[in-house]
Amino acid sequence: MPAAGEVALWSDHSLDRSVGALYVHVPFCKSKCAYCDFSSRATSADDPLLAEYARAIEAQLEAFADVGLLDRSDTAYVGGGTPSRLGPALPPLVETIRRLCSPSELSCEANPESLDGALARSLARAGASRISLGVQSTCDVELRALGRAHDAAEALAAVSRARDAGLTVSCDLMCATPEQTDESWDRSVSDVIAAGADHVSVYPLAIEEGTAFGRRFGDDAQPWNDEDVQARRMKIAREILASCGFARYEVASYARPGCRCAHNIAYWTGVPYLGVGTAAAGMLTRRGYERLRLACPQLPDAPGGVVRIRLTVRSDARQIAGDPRTEALLFDGEFLSEEQAAAEDLMLGARLVDGVSPALLGHARDVFGPSRLDDTLESVLGSGLAVLEDGRLRPTESGWLLGNELYGSLWSLSSGEVTSFSA
Ligand code: SF4
Numbered sequence: 001m002p003a004a005g006e007v008a009l010w011s012d013h014s015l016d017r018s019v020g021a022l023y024v025h026v027p028f029c030k031s032k033c034a035y036c037d038f039s040s041r042a043t044s045a046d047d048p049l050l051a052e053y054a055r056a057i058e059a060q061l062e063a064f065a066d067v068g069l070l071d072r073s074d075t076a077y078v079g080g081g082t083p084s085r086l087g088p089a090l091p092p093l094v095e096t097i098r099r100l101c102s103p104s105e106l107s108c109e110a111n112p113e114s115l116d117g118a119l120a121r122s123l124a125r126a127g128a129s130r131i132s133l134g135v136q137s138t139c140d141v142e143l144r145a146l147g148r149a150h151d152a153a154e155a156l157a158a159v160s161r162a163r164d165a166g167l168t169v170s171c172d173l174m175c176a177t178p179e180q181t182d183e184s185w186d187r188s189v190s191d192v193i194a195a196g197a198d199h200v201s202v203y204p205l206a207i208e209e210g211t212a213f214g215r216r217f218g219d220d221a222q223p224w225n226d227e228d229v230q231a232r233r234m235k236i237a238r239e240i241l242a243s244c245g246f247a248r249y250e251v252a253s254y255a256r257p258g259c260r261c262a263h264n265i266a267y268w269t270g271v272p273y274l275g276v277g278t279a280a281a282g283m284l285t286r287r288g289y290e291r292l293r294l295a296c297p298q299l300p301d302a303p304g305g306v307v308r309i310r311l312t313v314r315s316d317a318r319q320i321a322g323d324p325r326t327e328a329l330l331f332d333g334e335f336l337s338e339e340q341a342a343a344e345d346l347m348l349g350a351r352l353v354d355g356v357s358p359a360l361l362g363h364a365r366d367v368f369g370p371s372r373l374d375d376t377l378e379s380v381l382g383s384g385l386a387v388l389e390d391g392r393l394r395p396t397e398s399g400w401l402l403g404n405e406l407y408g409s410l411w412s413l414s415s416g417e418v419t420s421f422s423a
Contacts, residue, residue, distance in 0.1 A: 017287045019069055021266040022076040022101060024057060024093070025277035026083040027317050030113055034147035034212040035177075035205055039279030040081040041317075045114075053317050054089035056324035057277055058096045063326045065100040067294040069274055073101040075263035077109075082134070084110035084119060091119075091126040098127030105129055105262045107170075112150040112158035120165035130199075130261070131162040132170040137177065137184070138191040145178040146205075147212065152191070159195040168259055170199035175233035176225045177205045185233050189240045198259040201252050202237045204230035231401055251351045251400045268348045270341075270360075275313060278320055282311045295326040299333070299423050306419075308336040308344075314422070335419040342367040343414035346393075347407040350386065355394030368413050380409050 028043040028050060029036075043050065064070055076097045083090055090108065097106060107130040108123055120131070137143050138152040150158075162169045171192040175185055192200060205225055207213045223229070238248060246254040253264065266273060274292070275282035284292060286302055289309040293299050302309060313320075314330040336344065342364050349356035365373050377393065380386045385399035385406040399406045 016285050017068070017291055018072040018272070019274040019282075019284065019288060020072055020074055020271035021263055021273035022070060022073045022097065022103070023263075023273055023275045023280055023282070024061075024076070024078045024097065025275065025280035025313075026053070026078060026080040026086060026090075026109075027278050028053075028080070028085040029082045030085060030111070030149040031147065032212070033149075034145075034216075035207065037208040037211050037214075038081065043085065045085065045087060049317060049321055050086050051089040052321035053277075054086050054093045056321045058093055059324040060276055060320075060326050060329075061096055061100055063295045064274060064276065064292070067291055069288065069291055069295070070101045073274070074103055075105045075107075075266055076101055076103040077107045077263040079107075079109045079132075081109075082111045082114060083108050084114040087114065087119065088122075091122040094123055094126040094128050107132055107261065107263055109134065110158070110162075112154040115158045115161060117161045117164065120161045120167065124165040124167055128167060130168040130170060132172065132201075132261075133158055133162065135159070135171045135188075135192055136174040137180070138188045139180070139184045142177055142179045142184065142188075146174070156191060156195045159192060159197060163196045168198045169196060170201065170259075170261065171197040172201045172203070173237070174203055174205050175237065176230040178222075178224055180224060180233075182232065182236060186236055186240065189237050193240070193244050193246075199253070199255045199261060200237075200241060200246060202234060202254070203252055204234065227401075234401075247353075249353050251395070251403060265352075268351050270345045270348065275311065278313055278315060278317045280313050284309045284311065296329055296331070296423075297327060298329070299331060300421055302335055303419070305337055306335040307338045308341040310334040310336065331423045333421050333423065335421070337414075337416060338367055340414040340416070340418055343411050346410040346413070350393065350395050350399065350406055350410060351403070353394070355386070355389075355392040358391035361391070361393060364413070372413060376409055376413050380406060385409070 027040050029040045031042045094108065106128050108128050109132045111134045135155040136146060136148055138155060140151050143151060159169055173188055207217055207225060241254040246256055248254050249260050272284050272288050273282055286307055289302055311331050311333045314332050345360055346356055346364055349360055381388065384396055385402060386393050386395050395406060
């Protein structure tokens with residue numbers, strides 16, 4: 001049996017026709033950060049598009065609930081972009097999610113410059129249980145270099161406001177950034193802990209093509225971002241967080257007891273989820289996808305042998321606000337075979353401290369055959385990327401640092417190309 005919080009579709013078919021998690025994307029921000037390649041755009045706070053988009057998403061959620069897709073959604077996450085940029089239009093959206101899914105965990109992302117006390121309290125009243133705050137740093141020089149729209153004082157005040165409203169608070173922090181030193185990073189991690197964060201996620205900065213940093217730095221190696229710096233800063237964070245009672249449960253996530261993010265755990269344990277809003281990604285079982293097609297008949301039939309469908313909403317925010325009908329949505333998608341879905345589950349499970357469960361390893365053995373699976377396991381164990389403990393395949397520290405190597409080995413078990421489609 002999978003452990004609690006580890007309900008995976010390969011062992012729990014009760015989610016076969018539905019989704020276990022809901023993601024809603026809000027693509028608006030105050031300004032565009034220098035490193036950002038997310039689907040987001042700078043939008044003025046008084047742009048009518050904000051409220052129109054929120055209402056359109058509420059209408060789409062009603063349509064997905066009408067076909068029974070949201071009956072079993074145990075977690076919901078409103079991400080972005082900057083959901084708090086919606087201002088007063090955000091609590092009604094949260095209320096709609098609460099009414100349609102009654103999730104046990106409902107998270108909203110927010111940025112410090114747009115989370116005042118009134119909004120934090122309204123979100124809590126509307127049914128949000130967590131806030132994920134984009135803090136990134138508590139050093140003003142670093143924040144300016146990243147192009148963030150807030151300063152350190154605003155960030156720490158936002159943590160307190162969210163806590164005062166009764167919300168569980170998660171803070172995102174970014175390391176290996178311009179102007180950062182080991183000391184300033186130590187201070188950022190310590191500051192958010194002292195301000196009362198319950199959960200901290202730490203990420204090394206990635207310089208992506210198409211961003212302001214991508215244009216400025218290109219492929220030139222930046223000393224502040226090199227792999228040794230990233231590894232050292234992740235280690236500093238790990239040590240400070242561990243000494244303050246935070247347990248690491250995923251490659252980048254640390255939580256006080258009882259404060260793990262169930263929604264993110266759902267992503268890493270094969271729980272089917274629905275993505276709503278522009279650029280939102282979803283992952284459905286074949287039968288869940290058939291149910292989605294009742295609301296979105298424009299989607300093609302899944303070919304035989306497909307067990308998992310990945311979808312991304314291609315319609316942009318204006319298209320969604322202008323025509324909220326789910327029949328009008330544009331999608332990009334991928335059809336995955338049983339082998340591809342099993343390889344993906346192994347890869348995702350390898351991000352977790354708990355690792356890949358014996359149940360999933362048993363399923364993978366059935367799908368790939370014992371010799372193929374054992375050859376791959378031997379290779380990742382032999383290179384020190386993972387260990388087998390109590391029947392679980394757990395990543396080692398070097399498996400986390402060399403994540404792409406570990407995930408690549410597990411993904412290579414799958415055969416054939418993933419079939420893509422657009423609708
Ligand atoms: S706030 Fe987040 S989503 Fe918005 S531009 Fe900055 S990094 Fe991107």
